[in-house]
Amino acid sequence: MLPAIRFDVLTLFPNAFTGFLSESVLKGAIVTQKIEVNLHNMRDWADDKHATMDDRPFGGGPGMLLKVDRVVPCVEAIQRQQEPGRLLMFTPQGCRFNQPFAESLSTEKRIVMLCGRYEGFDERITEILKPEEVSIGDYILNGGEVAAMAVIETVMRLIPGVLGDEDSNRFDSFSTGNRILDCAHYTRPREYRGLAVPEVLLSGNHAEIDRWRKENSLQRTQVKRPDLLVTSASVSSLKTETTIFVDSKKQQE
Numbered sequence: 351m352l353p354a355i356r357f358d359v360l361t362l363f364p365n366a367f368t369g370f371l372s373e374s375v376l377k378g379a380i381v382t383q384k385i386e387v388n389l390h391n392m393r394d395w396a397d398d399k400h401a402t403m404d405d406r407p408f409g410g411g412p413g414m415l416l417k418v419d420r421v422v423p424c425v426e427a428i429q430r431q432q433e434p435g436r437l438l439m440f441t442p443q444g445c446r447f448n449q450p451f452a453e454s455l456s457t458e459k460r461i462v463m464l465c466g467r468y469e470g471f472d473e474r475i476t477e478i479l480k481p482e483e484v485s486i487g488d489y490i491l492n493g494g495e496v497a498a499m500a501v502i503e504t505v506m507r508l509i510p511g512v513l514g515d516e517d518s519n520r521f522d523s524f525s526t527g528n529r530i531l532d533c534a535h536y537t538r539p540r541e542y543r544g545l546a547v548p549e550v551l552l553s554g555n556h557a558e559i560d561r562w563r564k565e566n567s568l569q570r571t572q573v574k575r576p577d578l579l580v581t582s583a584s585v586s587s588l589k590t591e592t593t594i595f596v597d598s599k600k601q602q603e
């Protein structure tokens with residue numbers, strides 16, 4: 351059986367991924383061939399293995415840039431291995447990665463990810479390859495490797511059959527039909543240091559439990575992430591059906 355998604359990661363540090371991919375759910379997804387992750391050391395694709403991958407910027411300034419004549423042939427060669435995949439380039443200047451973006455990736459057959467290092471990429475790499483530029487947040491990492499891991503892990507969870515319980519991600523924070531935070535959860539003991547589990551969760555009344563959870567989700571979102579809600583009168587009265595959610599896809603445009 352073909353894996354649902356083939357990921358190709360182009361990086362100068364493939365070893366950074368090996369521990370990450372060999373544990374827990376990711377390991378399972380790879381062993382059962384739900385996903386395939388191919389790590390490509392970009393340096394191996396240069397004509398000579400000691401080839402320089404980076405160079406100083408024209409015009410001066412700090413840092414080194416990945417070279418267009420190294421990166422472009424490498425991406426093209428890897429794309430030719432199979433039907434070309436959706437191409438992501440990791441850069442702090444990219445669109446913010448979020449759950450709707452992950453959902454859009456989860457139906458792809460192949461995702462090719464280009465990880466930068468140094469100060470970034472020669473601009474012509476973007477002009478020639480026209481990748482989707484992706485960032486995982488407003489802070490600066492040493493390179494795109496951690497971002498690639500975040501994308502692989504998030505997308506992998508959305509593939510049917512990867513998580514044990516088919517329902518286990520449907521109610522996650524930010525997921526389809528629930529673009530707000532997940533509700534609070536409790537397990538035994540019923541009381542700890544004077545803190546009791548909300549009575550309704552012990553009631554066995556599933557309609558009441560559902561109502562409590564919806565209300566709790568909305569309250570938590572208002573307190574912890576009010577930016578996820580468009581503030582309106584409907585929010586303060588906790589009427590879920592009239593709450594307007596910020597469309598994160600539009601935010602990205």
Ligand code: 6GU
Pocket residue numbers: 439440441442484485486487488489490491492493494497
């Ligand atoms: Cl994708 N790359 C780097 N270097 N820094 C980042 C990032 C990506 N996303 C957030 N910070």
